[in-house]
Amino acid sequence: MGRRLAVPAVLMLLLISLTARLEGADRYVLKVAESERFGPILTDGEGRSLYIYTNDTVGPSGSVSNCTGACTRNWPPLLADGELKAGEGVDAGLLGTIEREDGTTQVTYNGWPLYRFARDRNPGDVRGQRLGGAFFLISPEGTPVEEERQRVVEVDPATLSALMSNGEQIFSSRCAACHGNRGQGLVGPAFAGNSALARTDYVVPMILNGFVEHGMPPWRDVLSDWEIASVATFIRNSWSNEFGPVTEEEVSAMR
């Protein structure tokens, strides 16, 4: 009996020590991932997207994180625990650290203090991109990622016309009071000729999450993916705007 057990037990131990070693070898602070929408971006060791905050102070005499207190609930700083290890494609020379006001040590890249976004759940999530116009993904070169890859979403003419007519109804009942029935703007900004609408990755999160402090209500619990795709398509393609459709799938991926 004892002998029969001995072999599997030894094998188990071997396996455990092997996996432990493999995991150890993979414990990077920073890695590079290929984002479908944004190209190469920095991630933490587990592949979760990292962000920089444009309101941080970054300069030759050292950087200061201005995301403190409540801000860190949404944007947990990437803390250095042990050796800084750069994965493939990461420029080790750009890695650094700063001390935060609470005494913890935060990882920096090209001087930028790095954060995760609390609502990103899985590797590949980029829900924090451009939030508040202040948080951005960061490239392996150490610069904020501003451009989204040009994507051509194809929808057939029937879907496009359904999006437009549905979007027009939602717009007049839900949005026109603040944005003007001709998109001319009232309490909210004008949509006619508004180039900010060119970016799906800006428009859709804005409609989903709003900007409550500035008077823009969130619609995530009010409108479905299809309805948000419709109203986004409508405002992007009315009053001589020609920014192309937004699909239900795109909204669902950003929700």
Ligand code: HEC
């Ligand atoms: C109660 C008023 C109000 C309503 C209703 C409203 N908005 Fe807004 N919206 C605003 C305000 C105010 C802003 C500006 C927010 C800011 O300054 O960041 C805004 C900003 C936006 C922006 C960003 C525009 C830009 O130039 O940055 C989009 C897109 C938008 N709203 C879409 C919608 C859609 C779609 C609806 C309807 C489903 C809607 N809004 C309903 C008040 C409103």
